[in-house]
Amino acid sequence: xxxxxxxxxxxxxxxxxxxxxxxxxxxxxxxxxxxxxxxxxxxxxxxxxxxxxxxxxxxxxxxxxxxxxxxxxxxxxxxxxxxxxxxxxxxxxxxxxxxxxxxxxxxxxxxxxxxxxxxxxxxxxxxxxxxxxxxxxxxxxxxxxxxxxxxxxxxxxxxxxxxxxxxxxxxxxxxxxxxxxxxxxxxxxxxxxxxxxxxxxxxxxxxxxxxxxxxxxxxxxxxxxxxxxxxxxxxxxxxxxxxxxxxxxxxxxxxxxxxxxx
Numbered sequence: 001x002x003x004x005x006x007x008x009x010x011x012x013x014x015x016x017x018x019x020x021x022x023x024x025x026x027x028x029x030x031x032x033x034x035x036x037x038x039x040x041x042x043x044x045x046x047x048x049x050x051x052x053x054x055x056x057x058x059x060x061x062x063x064x065x066x067x068x069x070x071x072x073x074x075x076x077x078x079x080x081x082x083x084x085x086x087x088x089x090x091x092x093x094x095x096x097x098x099x100x101x102x103x104x105x106x107x108x109x110x111x112x113x114x115x116x117x118x119x120x121x122x123x124x125x126x127x128x129x130x131x132x133x134x135x136x137x138x139x140x141x142x143x144x145x146x147x148x149x150x151x152x153x154x155x156x157x158x159x160x161x162x163x164x165x166x167x168x169x170x171x172x173x174x175x176x177x178x179x180x181x182x183x184x185x186x187x188x189x190x191x192x193x194x195x196x197x198x199x200x201x202x203x204x205x206x207x208x209x210x211x212x213x214x215x216x217x218x219x220x221x222x223x224x225x226x227x228x229x230x231x232x233x234x235x236x237x238x239x240x241x242x243x244x245x246x247x248x249x250x251x252x253x254x255x256x257x258x259x260x261x262x
Contacts, residue, residue, distance in 0.1 A: 008168055009127070009129075009130065009132070010064060014058045014129070016125070016129045018244065020239055020240070021134035021135060022241075022245075023241070023245040023248050024126050024129065025126065025139075026249075026252075027126075028122060028125075028126040030253075031051075031122045031252070032123070034047065034260065035119055035122075038259055043262045046258060046259050048114075048118065050255050051118060051121055051125070058125060058128075064128060065121050065125070068120060069120060072120060075116075076117070079113060080110075080113050083108045084109045085105065088104070088105070089108070091103050093106070132161045132165050135160075136157045136160075136161040137235070140156075143156060162218070166211075166215075170207070181203060186199060188200070188203075
């Protein structure tokens with residue numbers, strides 16, 4: 001559970017942290033989009049090199065990104081296996097019963113795994129270098145045009161931020177509940193699948209109760225501070241693009257063109 005890095009923020013005084021959250025959001029979306037447009041090995045090498053540079057500049061410890069990858073390790077393995085055995089392209093290397101492993105299958109499996117790793121790592125850099133408040137402001141700015149069709153951009157952004165913000169608290173509560181149950185003799189890693197599922201019931205019940213109580217306390221706190229949505233609200237820190245954001249836009253645009261052309 002501690003390997004989940006979604007919703008966590010790593011405080012630091014780096015250039016990446018100081019960038020406007022809208023710049024980081026657009027850059028992350030552009031990076032993810034480009035990953036699905038890469039067709040060559042050198043394109044993936046360039047994408048990896050760009051990500052490593054950003055990680056180095058952000059001063060975020062690589063262990064945080066590795067912890068985030070552990071949570072999707074099983075999904076990565078499943079993706080690789082499906083691509084290896086169900087892609088029928090190229091020369092057949094060897095056969096396992098009715099399953100055929102081809103050169104194309106290995107290539108597609110490697111490409112998909114590498115793409116997933118880059119995608120998750122790039123998204124993690126954005127969340128680790130952006131505070132929940134900055135994240136809310138960025139999402140609200142992006143969704144503002146949709147207010148014309150009835151979407152409340154502020155409430156939607158606030159909902160996303162609160163959801164991401166409560167994930168670390170739920171992880172901590174889950175860890176405490178499991179340790180308390182283990183101290184009373186409970187076991188979560190023995191028996192078959194059904195037994196393991198049943199052993200999680202004493203954890204899920206108090207976890208849901210704790211989550212509802214936390215949500216009620218949060219709602220009470222927001223009401224006590226006279227929160228009424230976006231109407232009439234002002235911001236303590238108004239987002240403003242600076243020179244470094246303009247430079248970041250040029251860099252990400254150059255990166256996208258380079259990767260697509262390779």
